[in-house]
Amino acid sequence: MDRRAFLNLATPPSRKPFTKVQYGRTRTGMAPYTGEWTTAQVVHLLKRATFGAAPSDVNYFTGLSMDAAVEALLTTGTAPNPPVNNYNVDGYTDPTGIPQGATWVTAAPGDEELQQFRIQSLKYWWIGQMIHQERNIREKMVLFWHNHFATETDMVREARYLYANNALLRSYALGNFKALTKAVTLDPAMLVYLNGYLNEKSAPDENYARELHELFTVGKGPDSHYTEGDVRATARVLTGYRINSETITSYFDATLHDIENKTFSVFYGNKVISGKTAQAGATELDDLLNIIFAQPEAAKFICRKLYRFFVYYDIDAQVEEEVITPLSEILISNNFEIRPVLATLFKSEHFYDPLNMSCLIKSPLDFAVGACREYGVVFPAETNYQDAYPAWRVIHHVAANLQQDVGDPPLVSGWEAYFQEPQFHELWINTDTLPKRNMFTDLAISSGYNYMGSNIIIDPIHFAESLPDPGDPVKLVSDSLHILYRMDVSDNTKQFLKEMILLSGTESDYYWTGAWNNYESNPGNMAYKSVVTTRLQALYKYIMNLSEYQLA
Template identity: 60%
Template structure:
């Protein structure tokens, strides 16, 4: 299907526009939002900062109000108390089934490591599904897409797990601190050859990406040079990995002790070469030089904007949103919280043109779905991991496999002009989304789990009233409002099964009869079959693909 046509859902919706930096889509900025904060705004905030929004989440946010809800979402840290475990049986190092392998010796073979990879991916999906009311998981995935590592190039799942904990620990902390931590992270050192970097042959892989993809970017105002890349590579010589302890150490004899000079883009700064273990501190000098460049703040703010708000950054957005947020970022020494706080409380974030304007990523689609519907997962760890991995695998078939971004730049829909997020939808991936929703709402479910439509309806305000049931379902599941005519059609055609449109009592009687005798299979079937049809139909529509 045509992706631009997909976004034009009604005459009221602005059609998708080419990702250009000219013109003005909206003039709103980062002034504090003072408008209505009701269900639509609460759901918008939740679905952009978390994976999905449950009825209970929505009530929680509305009860707190905008300011307190943003503060809670940004500052709440839900400890992850689990680690990926052996789900594959025999382990060459004696890790028993159900025990964690993250602190074991290095894997003995690619086959053993591959089994651990599958365990890690399933575990991470489980962490996302069981997230607390916090931005933590969305930010962890954001940084995974920014500071990319690929599992099949790192060749040690223990490194990847530790990399995940590094992202998670710094998810809403200080960007400069995170950049240093990732620079020294064993997974990144392995992925971009940093552990091979020596004075006899400075490897430029990480040095180039540090500038181009991780800090100042490659926009029109970013003018770092090849000399800057070479100087950076020389600064980073000497860092090595202890494979047994999964830690980084500095080998001073492999460090280039000569001076390193940078271009006028970095104000012609010079790093004086250091000897011995002091050579490791040249990394701090390097980051000081890079982070003094204003383009660094702008580059990261643009990426945050495309992740949380909208893919198009035109002249007005650059002036009214990106530049002032970048100023906040720099003035707060690259602390993320002040930037995110200003963004999520801004009039621009709640601008109607930015609500229901993003296509869900596959992870957002799958994880958000099971969270919103309150899908129950098995308690036995083998069954739970199997179900989580099936959720992950189907997202991978729709072009987003956690742990395996397709390249060092991340997933294309977050950076590829002019389509950006429209790339998530094509003639292959859209049917797969529908196949997933059709299966998981069916009686047989998907991957061992299924939506309990009765339990979900009971969580709404008044499920015995078909009008209110439809209204509440639309509010939770959709990000774009639908007409009263369409809501009436859903009610009359599905819930009332074509009865007289004024015969709402048909549904009310059926619901109340089941509620009075919940163990009666026949009464349950009357209600459950219609709810399954309703939610299957709603999830097959374009509206459900929007965040």
């Protein structure tokens, strides 16, 4: 469903195709938000900046001012511990000698079979970082950059390079876009993925050069006019970079570098990069990035991608003028630091406009990881890697089955839902994925979702206990919806949830209150526990089966 279409219809929504309309949004651009700061705004911010809005996080950030909450989200902690050997099982032994529980990220490469084990280890570990994320935006930004500077594990096929790429994106999560672009250009995983390690003066390879312009910096919008000549010149600038597999780094081989001058188009001011010899040839990359990032479209392009990722996919003339342009000016004035841009966006009136709330369809990772975090699903500790990795594997499987296999976006341009017009995020929901989403939540809230021997189960009592007053059926329904939904439902729906599920058709609210109080006073009584568990399972299963649950 498209909430914006819903809000702009004079009559209840039907199954008619959505037609674009002009929305009644704020016209204040990036003016600071000065409205109320309640659960609704906090949950909106958390569901966009993190994976899900866990009740404990909602309570924490509601206790802060909006400014303090945003600053906390934009303050990242220390880097996590790297993935470990979790694959010495069923008689298999790492042929490079890495023992079980030790990290493999700087070990010898080994054979193809080992690479596949390590790639899976990396993917499960990555899911674990999302599940156990700190109270900041880093994990969402790692996914954003992974989608922007996409690589695919099944094409790179070197787990150590892929981990180094992941660590690179983490280190620049809220850092400098221009510096990150340079680092990615020299990153071993990217050099393999887009053939940069094959690029030399006798046979310039234009693969990465083309994507540097089209996908990574200035894009291919109506105001982007780079030329084929710019692509060829860029490829010549980037000749000579190779990979040292022992140190897992790249280096510059001057003997393979094109030392002739490189001329760029009028779009880039007809600039010329003077060819350089010896190791000075490596400095041509800085000259190239200075030319590209002097083009205002570079700042606008990345701001549009940030907007589509964190706010909404539709960028009309009003948004372009009142949001994208001022954000790009902030980016340029801060020398391409990303943090000030996001701080301005997340503190803006535009971000908290009701029409920008609950208007995105959850990505598979938002859906699967977010559900686990919001319900407080218990996972084994990271130190218990024998059990933790298989548990994380379940969520990886769910998201991949819903068309978002982390580490393997389908295209160099990332997942289509982040860029493909006109559907964008609506691509996440189809006749294949929606039943699979419902199956996951149906099983997780009941017997558990089992995959390869690991079971992910939602404890509805644990979730209810995280809410302010679970013994009051009216508040329980309302407080649950505040966390799980981003769009309010009708009073009739709330009444149905209370009367037909929690009260089992009785007329007295005390039916539920008494049942809850009986359980709380004697939690070891299986009969008391069964009464509340059965009704809570039915309540949350029903809530998660409604279309509103798919919105973030």
